[in-house]
Amino acid sequence: MIKTNKTALDAVYEKVEIVFASRIQQSLRLTRIDFAALRTWSETWEPINKREPPNGGWDWLYKRNYFYKKYSTRLRFEVAIWNDNELCGLSLGRITRDDSNNSIHYAEGSPRLGHPLTGHILNIILLTGIEYAKLLGKKRVRLVDPVENLIKVYEKRYKFECIKKKGLLGSSYCEKEVLK
Amino acid sequence: MKYAYYDSLIFQKTETDSRVRISIVDSTSATEKTLWEKVLPLYLLIFVFIFAMPFLVLFMIWIMLKSLLVKKAQPQPTYEEAKQWFEDEKGYFDNLSEPEKQQMVSKKKLPLGL
Numbered sequence: 504m505i506k507t508n509k510t511a512l513d514a515v516y517e518k519v520e521i522v523f524a525s526r527i528q529q530s531l532r533l534t535r536i537d538f539a540a541l542r543t544w545s546e547t548w549e550p551i552n553k554r555e556p557p558n559g560g561w562d563w564l565y566k567r568n569y570f571y572k573k574y575s576t577r578l579r580f581e582v583a584i585w586n587d588n589e590l591c592g593l594s595l596g597r598i599t600r601d602d603s604n605n606s607i608h609y610a611e612g613s614p615r616l617g618h619p620l621t622g623h624i625l626n627i628i629l630l631t632g633i634e635y636a637k638l639l640g641k642k643r644v645r646l647v648d649p650v651e652n653l654i655k656v657y658e659k660r661y662k663f664e665c666i667k668k669k670g671l672l673g674s675s676y677c678e679k680e681v682l683k
Numbered sequence: 684m685k686y687a688y689y690d691s692l693i694f695q696k697t698e699t700d701s702r703v704r705i706s707i708v709d710s711t712s713a714t715e716k717t718l719w720e721k722v723l724p725l726y727l728l729i730f731v732f733i734f735a736m737p738f739l740v741l742f743m744i745w746i747m748l749k750s751l752l753v754k755k756a757q758p759q760p761t762y763e764e765a766k767q768w769f770e771d772e773k774g775y776f777d778n779l780s781e782p783e784k785q786q787m788v789s790k791k792k793l794p795l796g797l
Contacts, residue, residue, distance in 0.1 A: 514765030522776055526788045559795040577759050592797070612796025622790035625797040630787060633775045638765055652794055660791070681775060 510576065515635045523627060529619050532585040533631065536567045536593060540583035543590040552614040558650055559611045563593055566609055570595050580605055582631050584624060589613070592624035596632065596647075604643040604678065605636035625653075629661060637681045645678040701725040 516533035524531050534540060544563050554560030570579055574597050584592035596607035612624040620627070629644070636644045649657060649665065654677065657663040663677035706720040760768065768774070779787065 509762035511760045511762060511765040514762050514769065517766075518769045518774060518776075523788060527790070554795065610795070610797065612793075614796055618796065621796065622792045623788075625791075625793055626788055628797075630776060637773075637775045638768060639759060650795065653797075656791075656793060660786070 511638055512580075512635060515631055515638060516582070518634060519627060519631045522630065523623065527620075527623055529623075530587050531620070531627070532587075533627070534583045534585065536563065536581045536583050536595065540590060540593065541567060543588075544593065547590060548614055554611075554614065557648065559614075561609055561611065563595075563609075563611075566595055570597065574598075580607065580632060580635060582628060584620060584627055586619040589615075589618065591618050591620040592628065594628040594632075598635075598639060598641065602640055602642055604645045605632055605639070605641050606645040606647050606676075607632050608647045610646075625656075633679070633681050640682070642680060642682050643678045644681055645676050647676050648674050649677050703728055 512535070520531050520533055523529075541564050548563075552560050567581070570581070578598045578600065580594075580596035580598055582592075582594045583590060584594075590613060592610070592612045594607060594610040596605060596609070598605050607628065610625065610628050612618070612621070632644050646657060646663065654665050657677045658665055661679065663679045665677040666675065668675040701724065702722050703725050704720065704722045707718045709716045709718050769777075772778070776784065776787065
């Protein structure tokens with residue numbers, strides 16, 4: 504048997520690529536947030552991105568390095584969404600050690616208006632996160648500190664349950680059961 | 684100041700009563716300079732020391748037991764196992780109804796280029 508360096512997350516990428524590629528009639532490739540993704544982010548997103556955190560516009564190099572330092576590969580969720588050689592979306596999160604959840608902390612689409620996967624990025628990120636959570640036997644997918652004007656979308660369209668920030672140190676989140 | 688060296692806390696019993704002078708002295712300059720100084724009753728210091736002891740012991744026990752108490756990460760399936768899992772249609776998407784599948788992949792323009 505040939506040994507591969509691929510992991511369970513790569514199998515999830517392949518599954519999501521198959522699901523979407525046949526339905527959206529666009530080329531779709533999912534990868535980790537590797538050096539190619541970061542280089543493309545700094546060359547194509549950063550110069551035109553007018554968004555300000557917490558509503559997008561994150562420094563993905565810093566965020567990615569922070570997550571890589573803090574969490575091992577098996578405790579990390581990451582996805583870079585490509586249409587051919589155009590980077591269309593990025594997302595970062597973490598997996599809990601126990602069976603509770605896969606938390607998605609950051610998700611952002613390309614700042615280029617009308618990029619080829621416009622309107623599909625959130626679907627792709629959520630499906631990747633949900634499939635990965637289910638594969639690992641996690642009970643829920645959690646979106647940490649959701650952007651205010653997306654909360655209704657998460658609740659109505661994706662059936663997430665959103666909880667407002669409690670106390671000084673708590674954070675807002677939306678979550679959805681994935682183990683049925 | 685970046686490379687300055689300070690003497691550690693200096694405890695001095697005053698001559699007049701049972702009070703303790705705590706000071707931080709900059710000994711790098713030619714003339715010693717007191718940067719901070721505080722005189723506190725000796726009994727207050729003893730009380731704080733005794734009061735802190737149980738917490739210190741608890742903290743040390745916690746540090747020792749932490750590695751045992753923190754749950755170990757669950758084992759992760761391999762790439763091949765994950766592929767097989769999807770082929771067996773155990774994934775989330777495969778178990779949705781057709782309208783749910785349609786909704787999951789249908790286009791919707793959202794903020795943040797999503």
